[in-house]
Amino acid sequence: MAMASRIRAGFSLIRKTLNTTPQFAETLSPVGSSCNPIYSHFQQSRNYTKEIHTKEPEVKVPLVLFGVPGKYATALFSAAAKSNCLDKVESDILNLVEASKKSPLFSQFIKDPSVPAETKVKAVQEIASEAGFSEITKNFLAVAAQNRRLGLIEKIVKCFTELTMAYRGEVKAVVTTVIPLPEQEEKELKETLQDVIGHGKTVKLEQKIDQSIMGGIVVEFAQKVFDMSIRTRAKQMEKFLRDPVNFENF
Numbered sequence: 296m297a298m299a300s301r302i303r304a305g306f307s308l309i310r311k312t313l314n315t316t317p318q319f320a321e322t323l324s325p326v327g328s329s330c331n332p333i334y335s336h337f338q339q340s341r342n343y344t345k346e347i348h349t350k351e352p353e354v355k356v357p358l359v360l361f362g363v364p365g366k367y368a369t370a371l372f373s374a375a376a377k378s379n380c381l382d383k384v385e386s387d388i389l390n391l392v393e394a395s396k397k398s399p400l401f402s403q404f405i406k407d408p409s410v411p412a413e414t415k416v417k418a419v420q421e422i423a424s425e426a427g428f429s430e431i432t433k434n435f436l437a438v439a440a441q442n443r444r445l446g447l448i449e450k451i452v453k454c455f456t457e458l459t460m461a462y463r464g465e466v467k468a469v470v471t472t473v474i475p476l477p478e479q480e481e482k483e484l485k486e487t488l489q490d491v492i493g494h495g496k497t498v499k500l501e502q503k504i505d506q507s508i509m510g511g512i513v514v515e516f517a518q519k520v521f522d523m524s525i526r527t528r529a530k531q532m533e534k535f536l537r538d539p540v541n542f543e544n545f
Contacts (some may be wrong), residue, residue, distance in 0.1 A: 357461035364451045464496045468517075471504075508526045
């Protein structure tokens with residue numbers, strides 16, 4: 296079964312927990328109670344983290360990110376890097392976000408502030424287990440749910456991807472066209488961008504389709520935008536035609 300399918304299969308739990316939230320909340324011990332298995336799991340995780348910090352050097356994070364999403368992404372990156380499972384964790388959370396985009400129910404569930412944190416913790420733990428996520432990913436989702444940060448998951452994942460790309464020496468280039476680029480043109484564009492950044496880094500090309508640009512191409516690369524779309528050229532032409540004519544130049 297594909298990863299996305301396994302994740303979606305776990306969404307049935309959300310329907311169940313949403314329908315039984317009051318009863319479910321009553322059966323759980325307080326989150327901070329030592330008899331709560333979820334709390335005990337968190338406590339063991341914290342103790343394990345402390346041991347890592349005392350025995351291993353800090354992981355060098357390739358970028359400094361700010362804000363709550365950046366903070367959570369950095370913590371997840373550090374934990375995954377120390378456990379040597381960056382690729383697995385990245386795959387887990389990307390699959391989770393992709394599957395959640397296809398499920399309005401799940402999206403509503405994680406963003407709804409009225410759903411008790413304990414309910415969200417239970418749900419994401421079950422979904423993570425069903426999908427075969429790593430322990431690092433499961434712990435992260437539980438902590439995010441406990442701290443009511445699941446609504447930021449897409450922003451956190453975006454920040455995490457920025458960290459993993461920087462760690463691997465990858466530079467993202469977003470190419471927008473009205474139709475997919477032919478394979479040969481995509482290859483030539485990638486080679487051109489690779490020449491620009493030189494050796495030591497790798498271009499990672501992402502294609503986007505946007506009919507509104509009318510034609511041409513827009514390339515976002517290395518914090519620069521090369522806009523060669525027909526829409527932009529048309530606007531430039533319109534501006535040129537609307538500007539008053541200076542006859543002194545003739």
